[in-house]
Amino acid sequence: MEEEKPWVLISEVGGDHGYLEELADIVKQHFRIICHKELLENPELHGPKIQALLNWKYCPVVEPTLLRLLPALKVVASGGVGVDHLDVPFINSLGVKVTNTPRVVSDSTADLAMGLLLASARRILEGHQVAIDPKTVHIPQRLMGVQVTNATIGIIGMGEIGYKIAQRAKGFDMKIVYHNRRRRSAEDERAVGATFCQSLDELLGTSDFVMIAVKFTPETRGLIGHRELSIMKPTATLINISRGQVVDQDALVEALQSGSIQAAALDVTHPEPLPRSLAP
Numbered sequence: 030m031e032e033e034k035p036w037v038l039i040s041e042v043g044g045d046h047g048y049l050e051e052l053a054d055i056v057k058q059h060f061r062i063i064c065h066k067e068l069l070e071n072p073e074l075h076g077p078k079i080q081a082l083l084n085w086k087y088c089p090v091v092e093p094t095l096l097r098l099l100p101a102l103k104v105v106a107s108g109g110v111g112v113d114h115l116d117v118p119f120i121n122s123l124g125v126k127v128t129n130t131p132r133v134v135s136d137s138t139a140d141l142a143m144g145l146l147l148a149s150a151r152r153i154l155e156g157h158q159v160a161i162d163p164k165t166v167h168i169p170q171r172l173m174g175v176q177v178t179n180a181t182i183g184i185i186g187m188g189e190i191g192y193k194i195a196q197r198a199k200g201f202d203m204k205i206v207y208h209n210r211r212r213r214s215a216e217d218e219r220a221v222g223a224t225f226c227q228s229l230d231e232l233l234g235t236s237d238f239v240m241i242a243v244k245f246t247p248e249t250r251g252l253i254g255h256r257e258l259s260i261m262k263p264t265a266t267l268i269n270i271s272r273g274q275v276v277d278q279d280a281l282v283e284a285l286q287s288g289s290i291q292a293a294a295l296d297v298t299h300p301e302p303l304p305r306s307l308a309p
């Protein structure tokens with residue numbers, strides 16, 4: 030019976046930040062869904078029934094004022110790996126657990142990382158522009174791009190996703206170097222042909238593609254700034270699949286404008302989306 034299902038709060042079904050109908054239908058098999066708007070219409074009535082809150086990075090729903098309306102809440106279940114959009118200590122202090130979905134998105138994130146690398150190296154977006162806009166001047170040499178085969182990829186952060194990127198890079202005959210808090214086992218290194226760089230600077234100075242795959246933490250905030258970008262080769266590309274805040278964005282814009290690096294391929298920015306003035 031519907032009444033017996035536990036109540037779960039989600040932002041909305043549909044809309045910009047909401048759940049797709051078909052996903053909400055899966056949730057409905059196990060839960061009674063209540064949306065944010067419905068809760069706020071009568072928080073005294075609905076708030077105490079809610080035991081779970083479904084969330085993900087783009088869902089700006091978990092604030093202290095909201096959580097205080099939910100005395101029976103047991104879990105905030107966040108889709109994806111990163112939980113940096115949540116104040117985990119505060120949520121835990123209310124006796125509420127926070128869960129995420131590690132591993133589920135690792136393959137697709139590694140695929141995307143390679144997609145960005147290839148799109149940038151092979152000028153796929155520029156080629157698309159030429160194909161769809163007859164006014165674009167077609168200078169074939171501009172679309173020649175840079176070679177991926179035999180180029181060096183430097184992976185910063187060799188966790189689950191970083192390692193999967195290395196596996197893919199091996200398939201492209203790339204030379205792989207990496208920097209990580211902990212060195213991977215000799216067996217892991219051998220399997221993908223990766224060489225450990227004790228120093229980040231060494232990786233930055235030798236890589237044609239610098240791939241940022243670190244977790245976003247206070248230690249990795251601003252990891253790549255003016256100094257780090259200045260060490261990179263002028264022909265190098267920076268790829269970021271971590272979080273926008275890992276890179277000093279002003280420094281990156283400057284490095285690109287001055288030609289101190291060649292290109293950047295970004296899955297993440299800060300803020301997201303970028304204001305029109307900064308968007309490419």
Ligand SMILES: O=CC(=O)O
Binds near residue numbers: 086108109110111112
């Ligand atoms: O950005 C996506 C994630 O953290 O899973």
